Amino acid sequence: MSRLLEARGIGLTRGDRVILENVDLDISEGEVVTLIGPNGSGKTTLLRILLGLERPDAGNLHRRSGLTIGYVPQRLTISPTLPLSTRQFLQLPHRQPQGKVEQALRETAVEHLAEAQVHALSGGEFQRVLLARALLHEPELLVLDEPAQGIDFNGQLDLYQLIDRVRQDRGCGVLLVSHDLHLVMAATDQVICLNRHVCCSGEPEAVSQHPAYMALFGPRAAQALAIYQHHHDHRHDIAGEPIPLRQRNNPPRLRNEASADEPF
Amino acid sequence: MLDDFLVRAFLAGAGVALVAGPLGCFVVWRRMAYFGDSLSHSALLGITLGFLLQVDLQLGVAATCAAVALLVGLLQQQQRLPTDTLLGILAHSALALGLVALSFVGNLRLDLMGYLFGDVLAVSRSDLLWIWIGGASVLLVLTIYWRRLLLATVHEELASAEGVAVLRIRLTLMLTLAVTIAVAMKIVGILLITSMLILPAAAARRFARSPEEMAILAAGLGVVAVGLGLAGSLRYDTPSGPSIVVAALLLFILSLAGGALKWRK
Numbered sequence: 001m002s003r004l005l006e007a008r009g010i011g012l013t014r015g016d017r018v019i020l021e022n023v024d025l026d027i028s029e030g031e032v033v034t035l036i037g038p039n040g041s042g043k044t045t046l047l048r049i050l051l052g053l054e055r056p057d058a059g060n061l062h063r064r065s066g067l068t069i070g071y072v073p074q075r076l077t078i079s080p081t082l083p084l085s086t087r088q089f090l091q092l093p094h095r096q097p098q099g100k101v102e103q104a105l106r107e108t109a110v111e112h113l114a115e116a117q118v119h120a121l122s123g124g125e126f127q128r129v130l131l132a133r134a135l136l137h138e139p140e141l142l143v144l145d146e147p148a149q150g151i152d153f154n155g156q157l158d159l160y161q162l163i164d165r166v167r168q169d170r171g172c173g174v175l176l177v178s179h180d181l182h183l184v185m186a187a188t189d190q191v192i193c194l195n196r197h198v199c200c201s202g203e204p205e206a207v208s209q210h211p212a213y214m215a216l217f218g219p220r221a222a223q224a225l226a227i228y229q230h231h232h233d234h235r236h237d238i239a240g241e242p243i244p245l246r247q248r249n250n251p252p253r254l255r256n257e258a259s260a261d262e263p264f
Numbered sequence: 265m266l267d268d269f270l271v272r273a274f275l276a277g278a279g280v281a282l283v284a285g286p287l288g289c290f291v292v293w294r295r296m297a298y299f300g301d302s303l304s305h306s307a308l309l310g311i312t313l314g315f316l317l318q319v320d321l322q323l324g325v326a327a328t329c330a331a332v333a334l335l336v337g338l339l340q341q342q343q344r345l346p347t348d349t350l351l352g353i354l355a356h357s358a359l360a361l362g363l364v365a366l367s368f369v370g371n372l373r374l375d376l377m378g379y380l381f382g383d384v385l386a387v388s389r390s391d392l393l394w395i396w397i398g399g400a401s402v403l404l405v406l407t408i409y410w411r412r413l414l415l416a417t418v419h420e421e422l423a424s425a426e427g428v429a430v431l432r433i434r435l436t437l438m439l440t441l442a443v444t445i446a447v448a449m450k451i452v453g454i455l456l457i458t459s460m461l462i463l464p465a466a467a468a469r470r471f472a473r474s475p476e477e478m479a480i481l482a483a484g485l486g487v488v489a490v491g492l493g494l495a496g497s498l499r500y501d502t503p504s505g506p507s508i509v510v511a512a513l514l515l516f517i518l519s520l521a522g523g524a525l526k527w528r529k
Contacts (some may be wrong), residue, residue: 035444051425071425078418082293083472093428118418135424 002029004064004141004173008047011058012042019045020056021197031124032167032174034184034204037194038216043177044059044074046194048146050175061133070134072127072144078119086121087114090133104132106161107169124155128162141173143164148183160187181208181217271387274494275506276395277388279361281486282462283399284407286479287444288461288486290437292469293417297462298348298437299336304445304457306332308362315369318341322446329442332358337435356457356507382505384494391450402440408445409436414475451490453504463512464480464489470476470523485515 003026007069008147012025027033028150037043048054049061051071078084081132090101105111108128121129127147134142144163148156164187167174178184181191185204199212297433307325314324332354339350366376375383376448380462385393398439406413416423416433424430465478472478493508500507 048421053421053424069425073419073422073425076419076422079293079295081466081469082417083469083474084414084418085474088474089418091411092418093412093423093426093514095411155303 003074004028004066004067005050005051005145005175006062006063010046010056010058010061011047012049012054018196021050023059023194023198025050025198028110029140029172029173030167030171031189032164032176032187033190033192034176034178034188035192036178036181036184037199038179041195043179043194044145045066047143047175049178051143052115057244065247066141067141068137068139070132070137070139071136072142074145075123075127075149080119082119085115086110086118086129088116089129090136094162097134100136105129105135107135108132108168123150124152124159127151127159131162131166133137135170138170139172141175143175143215145177147176148178158185163187179230181213226228270494270498271388272389272392273384273504274490275492276392277384277451277494278301278398278487279392279395280444280466281490282452282483283444284448284460285403285464285481285483285486287402287440288463288465289468289475289479289482290406290413291441291461292419292465293456293475294437296441299350300441300445300458300461302351302439303329303333303438303441304449305453306356306358306362306377307449307454307457309358310364310366310446312362312369316365322398322449323389325449326398326443326446328358329445330439333438334435334443336491337431337438340434341431346388378453379449380453380455381503382449382451382456384451384504384508384510387450395447395450398443402443405436405440409433413437415509417466452508456505456509459512460486463509463516467516467519469510470519485519486512489515 005025005027007023007025010020010025011018012020013121022076023042023046025033025035025046035043039053040236045054049056053067064076066144084106087101090104092097102111102114105114108131110125110128110132113125115127116125118126118129130149131144147163148159151159160183163174163176166172167187176184181204185208188204190201191204191207193199193207193216195216199216200207200210202210306328310325310328311321312324313328314321317324336347336350336354338442339345340347371438385518411515412423412428412433414427416428418449420430420528423433445454445457448460452460453529464482467485468478469511472481488509489512491511494504496502496511497507501528
């Protein structure tokens with residue numbers, strides 16, 4: 001597997017605050033790397049450095065020459081004053097052949113939204129459109145910043161399945177930022193647990209049992225894995241009263257209480 | 265034909281409206297209304313400087329607005345002061361400086377009202393030339409940068425990650441705004457320029473399905489507002505600049521009603 005990106009000893013200080021310290025990170029073709037960490041741990045800053053949006057003041061970053069990156073930013077809101085359809089959005093900043101646009105929309109299962117106005121899309125739909133847009137540039141490395149934010153649980157599972165399929169079909173490397181390990185576990189090769197420095201890294205199972213991970217996220221996070229297979233027949237209203245869930249036709253999906261209800 | 269002051273007034277107003285429409289769309293999309301307002305406040309300093317240095321006033325205004333725009337653009341890079349605070353400081357300081365400096369040139373008779381609210385009926389041939397040259401260059405720049413500007417409007421980081429020179433785009437937009445303010449000053453005056461940017465764009469929103477449609481529609485509505493405003497000004501003997509703005513406001517209100525009808529269908 002060929003290396004796409006190699007970061008060594010990345011450090012950044014703002015004023016007298018250390019944002020990142022001695023961070024190493026590698027991504028190879030076909031590999032999914034997940035960056036997890038609590039709020040303020042420097043995940044987004046590291047991502048910005050890897051994308052070339054910000055300069056580190058220590059360490060060096062090596063990208064394979066001519067590396068094309070597809071970037072899916074954190075949930076963004078588009079002003080409703082801007083009339084812009086999905087199809088038009090995919091053609092910024094450069095016009096794209098219609099065939100390619102259709103294919104990218106098909107790949108992320110949003111071809112029916114081609115003419116829809118972008119500001120009216122739901123969170124999940126918009127993430128798929130952003131992904132389609134990133135795929136349009138045939139990326140060798142796909143970078144997604146908290147792609148599941150603001151999306152309901154089933155939507156999140158679908159999205160991660162989609163990302164996994166894209167990885168398999170295209171063989172591109174994927175760098176994910178998440179604050180929730182459980183969701184991304186199935187589709188991740190390597191997890192890097194970040195809190196200004198790399199606390200621990202490795203395969204997801206190993207990281208989830210690592211003392212540094214537990215110290216950072218609390219023992220509940222590790223325990224949550226044990227109750228992974230958990231199915232709700234009710235939810236709670238704002239006062240805490242149980243409300244039965246409507247019966248669905250499709251079989252219940254796996255749910256995980258700790259991750260669905262608590263942001264850690 | 266150009267000898268008729270009304271024809272000149274309409275051509276000048278239309279020239280400004282054709283630029284203000286598309287540019288105004290970006291002002292609306294990027295929430296830059298306050299920025300436009302601030303920039304036009306600093307125009308008064310430009311007028312005074314133009315007087316003191318004895319250069320063309322529009323040149324003075326364009327240069328001062330451009331300097332303020334660049335200053336804001338660069339100061340935005342630091343993250344200590346939020347943009348609106350920065351704008352408030354710069355805009356009103358420039359306005360105050362302009363008024364103070366103006367008192368030093370006290371022996372010059374200056375039609376302050378004309379600059380604040382416009383004097384489109386006094387547009388000369390050379391003003392007209394200025395307006396159309398300035399306007400055409402702004403439109404040219406907008407056309408060249410159009411798609412990149414749109415992406416940077418949707419998401420600056422995304423644009424930047426994909427290799428769009430975001431800072432250059434932002435400064436370009438600010439400079440075009442400075443030029444537009446300089447050429448629009450004669451028509452509606454410093455205090456009302458922002459409305460020429462925003463009202464036609466806002467009126468166009470309800471009927472547009474794409475950014476391009478909205479820009480073209482805004483330009484068209486602006487020209488209509490200039491026509492109606494001038495006609496009204498002539499008929500009722502009202503000040504021309506404010507009349508144009510009132511006409512634009514009426515069009516905006518009509519667009520709300522029209523939009524409501526469209527939704528019902």
